[in-house]
Amino acid sequence: QSALTQPRSVSGSPGQSVTISCTGTSSDVGAYNYVSWYQQHPGKAPKLMIYDVIKRPSGVPDRFSGSKSGNTASLTISGLQAEDEADYYCCSSPGSYVLFGGGTKLTV
Amino acid sequence: EVQLLESGGGLVQPGGSLRLSCAASGFTFSSSAMSWVRQAPGKGLEWVSSISGSGEGTWYADSVKGRFTISRDNFKNTLYLQMNSLRVEDTAVYYCALRYCSGGRCQYFQDWGQGTLVTVSS
Numbered sequence: 001q002s003a004l005t006q007p008r009s010v011s012g013s014p015g016q017s018v019t020i021s022c023t024g025t026s027s028d029v030g031a032y033n034y035v036s037w038y039q040q041h042p043g044k045a046p047k048l049m050i051y052d053v054i055k056r057p058s059g060v061p062d063r064f065s066g067s068k069s070g071n072t073a074s075l076t077i078s079g080l081q082a083e084d085e086a087d088y089y090c091c092s093s094p095g096s097y098v099l100f101g102g103g104t105k106l107t108v
Numbered sequence: 109e110v111q112l113l114e115s116g117g118g119l120v121q122p123g124g125s126l127r128l129s130c131a132a133s134g135f136t137f138s139s140s141a142m143s144w145v146r147q148a149p150g151k152g153l154e155w156v157s158s159i160s161g162s163g164e165g166t167w168y169a170d171s172v173k174g175r176f177t178i179s180r181d182n183f184k185n186t187l188y189l190q191m192n193s194l195r196v197e198d199t200a201v202y203y204c205a206l207r208y209c210s211g212g213r214c215q216y217f218q219d220w221g222q223g224t225l226v227t228v229s230s
Contacts, residue, residue, distance in 0.1 A: 003152075036216035038153070045203060045223060046145075046153065051216040089153050093215055096167045098143070098155035 004029065004090055004101035011107040017078040020104045022090030023071060028099055029092050030071035037066060037075045040087045040103075049088075050075060080108050110134040110219040112204045117224030124194050124228070130187040130204030130221055138162075138182035141207040141214050144189050146200035147223075154200075157189065158207060158214065172198075194228045201225050 005023040012018040022029065022037075029035055033053045038046035048057050050066035053073060063079045073092075077084055085108040090101040116128040128144070144156040157178040158167045166178050177190040187204055201223040208218045 032213075034213065034215045038217070040153075045220040046217070047220070048216060048218060051208070057218075091153075091216065093213070096158075097169065098158070100145075100153045100155060103152040 002099075004092060004099050006088075006090060006101035006104045008102070009105045009107065012077075012080045014080050014082065014108060016080050017076060018080060018106065020075045020077075020088055020090075020106070022073040022075070022101045024073075024092055024099065025071055028094040029068065029073050031094055032092070033068070034093045035066070035068060035073040036091045036093075037064075038089045038091065039084075040089065042086075046089065077106070082108050084108055110206060112206065112219060112221030114202065114204050114221045114224040117202065117226045119227045119229065120194055121230050122194060122196055122228055125190070125192045126194065126226060128189040128191070128202055128204075128224060128226070130189075132185045132187065132204075132206070135206065137180075137185040141209045142180065142187045143205045143207050143217065144178060144187075145203045145205055145217070145220075146198075146226075147203070148197070148200040151200075156202070159187070191226070194226075196228050199226060199228045 037050040040046045053068045092099045111133045113131045139161045143158040159178045175193045179188045203223045204221040205217040206219040207214045
């Protein structure tokens, strides 16, 4: 049960697009479509942004999208805005346990 | 509106115990799976434990198994985490989270509390 692998940091300018990857194994990310993504601003609680790989909760802008290929899931943020600057975590729930990625700091 | 309010954090010495609580409202607590997730200072998120709506099913991360106990009181709409034999590395903000489950599978953390800080230090 190892943590999922994310890049430590990514950056982009306002209006641009960025993609954050999340690599697991065929036993977790690759096995089920239960990948979720969370946004966390400093000092705040995490917020659900994407679930079931590609679905967006009500209220999350459609600039946020998710995808998966094999053992790697991705979060893409298009039309970057200043308020998107935050930490992002991927998560997989392959069974009775839960795995998080190490987190990616997005700088806008 | 879902509300999750954690309490019970504080400073405790290594080897000591602490019980966290999470008061829930805005949803049907007794039929909802719940979890604790922690975040050490400057570090990432780490799943700690989960419990089924009835309380009959409990699951733990290897790092806390045998030391922490998750439980719930469905009459009081409250989730608990009893933490024993605390270690310095248990220092973290502990979040209570509502899990979405469907078809017997729990898929994501739908809502989160604001967290309570536990500091283990001598």
